[in-house]
Amino acid sequence: MPSEHTDKQYEAELRDLRERLLFMAGKVEEMIAFTTRSLVERDSDLARQMIEADMDINRLEVEIDELCLRLLALRQPAARDLRFITLALKIVTDLERIGDECVNIARRAVELNAEPPLKPLIDIPRMAGTAQEMVRQALDAFVEGDDQKALRVGPRDDEVDALNVQLFRELVSFMIEDPRTITRATALIAIAKHLERIADHATNIAEMVVFMVEGKDIRHPRSRAGGTRREMTNS
Amino acid sequence: MPSEHTDKQYEAELRDLRERLLFMAGKVEEMIAFTTRSLVERDSDLARQMIEADMDINRLEVEIDELCLRLLALRQPAARDLRFITLALKIVTDLERIGDECVNIARRAVELNAEPPLKPLIDIPRMAGTAQEMVRQALDAFVEGDDQKALRVGPRDDEVDALNVQLFRELVSFMIEDPRTITRATALIAIAKHLERIADHATNIAEMVVFMVEGKDIRHPRSRAGGTRREMTNS
Numbered sequence: 001m002p003s004e005h006t007d008k009q010y011e012a013e014l015r016d017l018r019e020r021l022l023f024m025a026g027k028v029e030e031m032i033a034f035t036t037r038s039l040v041e042r043d044s045d046l047a048r049q050m051i052e053a054d055m056d057i058n059r060l061e062v063e064i065d066e067l068c069l070r071l072l073a074l075r076q077p078a079a080r081d082l083r084f085i086t087l088a089l090k091i092v093t094d095l096e097r098i099g100d101e102c103v104n105i106a107r108r109a110v111e112l113n114a115e116p117p118l119k120p121l122i123d124i125p126r127m128a129g130t131a132q133e134m135v136r137q138a139l140d141a142f143v144e145g146d147d148q149k150a151l152r153v154g155p156r157d158d159e160v161d162a163l164n165v166q167l168f169r170e171l172v173s174f175m176i177e178d179p180r181t182i183t184r185a186t187a188l189i190a191i192a193k194h195l196e197r198i199a200d201h202a203t204n205i206a207e208m209v210v211f212m213v214e215g216k217d218i219r220h221p222r223s224r225a226g227g228t229r230r231e232m233t234n235s
Numbered sequence: 236m237p238s239e240h241t242d243k244q245y246e247a248e249l250r251d252l253r254e255r256l257l258f259m260a261g262k263v264e265e266m267i268a269f270t271t272r273s274l275v276e277r278d279s280d281l282a283r284q285m286i287e288a289d290m291d292i293n294r295l296e297v298e299i300d301e302l303c304l305r306l307l308a309l310r311q312p313a314a315r316d317l318r319f320i321t322l323a324l325k326i327v328t329d330l331e332r333i334g335d336e337c338v339n340i341a342r343r344a345v346e347l348n349a350e351p352p353l354k355p356l357i358d359i360p361r362m363a364g365t366a367q368e369m370v371r372q373a374l375d376a377f378v379e380g381d382d383q384k385a386l387r388v389g390p391r392d393d394e395v396d397a398l399n400v401q402l403f404r405e406l407v408s409f410m411i412e413d414p415r416t417i418t419r420a421t422a423l424i425a426i427a428k429h430l431e432r433i434a435d436h437a438t439n440i441a442e443m444v445v446f447m448v449e450g451k452d453i454r455h456p457r458s459r460a461g462g463t464r465r466e467m468t469n470s
Binding site: 069072073076077082083086090093097168172176179193204 | 303304307308311312313314317318321324325328332403407410411414417421428432439
């Protein structure tokens with residue numbers, strides 16, 4: 001049954017899947033950058049645009065899911081392609097949830113932009129920049145099948161966590177000194193948490209990529225302490 | 236090629252997949268219940284047992300992933316089964332991450348159990364109980380293909396969020412009144428956040444189930460406000 005013709009079509013469909021995933025990841029990266037900018041530059045119009053933009057992300061998720069199902073149903077992919085497609089199914093879920101986190105940040109930005117600024121925002125854009133790079137690295141590693149690149153994503157999660165801890169401590173001290181800051185400080189804590197979750201999603205994607213490429217599971221190393229991503233926040 | 240013999244085998248494999256997923260979900264539910272108990276009853280041995288138990292969850296994830304891949308590769312499942320198997324692949328990821336959240340809670344419990352109690356814990360066991368029920372409902376809905384049951388999971392997320400907001404406010408007031416409570420209060424805030432994430436995972440599973448059963452997408456309704464799970468925490 002598989003002719004040269006269908007082989008070429010199949011290759012084209014796999015390429016299409018790869019490109020759509022990269023396109024979606026690019027959109028998600030933009031959302032991380034622009035929602036952060038909407039907060040730092042106090043631009044609520046931009047924040048509202050990002051809440052709208054999430055609908056594109058959601059549409060892309062449904063399209064990519066359907067494409068994966070079509071490939072699985074009609075093309076009977078073999079070992080390597082099968083892993084690629086099933087991993088695409090999982091990754092698209094992480095990307096969509098990153099979009100949701102961005103919407104949550106954008107909503108907080110709209111609230112905060114209506115209040116006087118609490119403090120210059122230094123750590124939050126740094127966290128966002130790192131999280132965004134992690135998403136790109138994880139996706140690049142996926143489409144290139146590059147486990148070495150994927151392995152470099154996880155350690156960056158610690159940078160994001162460390163910034164989060166630092167910011168959290170600073171904001172708690174604000175709240176203690178002046179209870180009128182509590183609403184704004186807790187909104188910033190929530191935003192930092194959303195960024196931390198975005199970095200977690202990128203880490204999860206990267207771990208799944210290593211599993212795909214190496215066929216071994218860094219998600220669950222034998223050592224007890226490493227079995228679950230270390231959690232440092234708010235401590 | 237498909238004989239009655241292979242058909243029966245195929246049915247048995249699908250049943251095996253279903254049963255393993257339910258088994259894993261049951262283990263995850265136990266982890267939620269026992270990690271919470273380890274905190275409420277100040278039982279650090281139990282907390283450490285739960286950190287160990289997560290390795291079983293991780294092993295189950297790998298096994299179920301492999302079973303799904305085998306089914307996809309060898310059985311060429313048709314439309315309905317294909318959706319079931321690909322959804323199983325996504326659900327198993329959520330279940331494994333719930334296990335990770337439980338480990339994070341257990342680690343916090345060990346820390347907190349070494350300090351004097353800050354306050355009687357009322358909201359946290361309630362949040363945990365609801366989150367646990369949500370996981371069960373979502374998984375039951377999945378294996379029964381029952382969209383009505385799945386639709387009842389999401390609204391319960393609001394209960395968890397509301398408890399989280401209430402607890403957060405209470406703990407912030409503790410911190411303001413007495414800075415010596417900050418470490419313990421922030422640990423409890425972190426635990427509540429982990430429970431909230433568990434409820435989010437259950438909600439995500441339920442939304443995917445509705446999509447599978449109805450072929451329509453409540454994850455991304457047309458309305459803007461509904462497009463992303465409303466986020467109420469810490470506000």
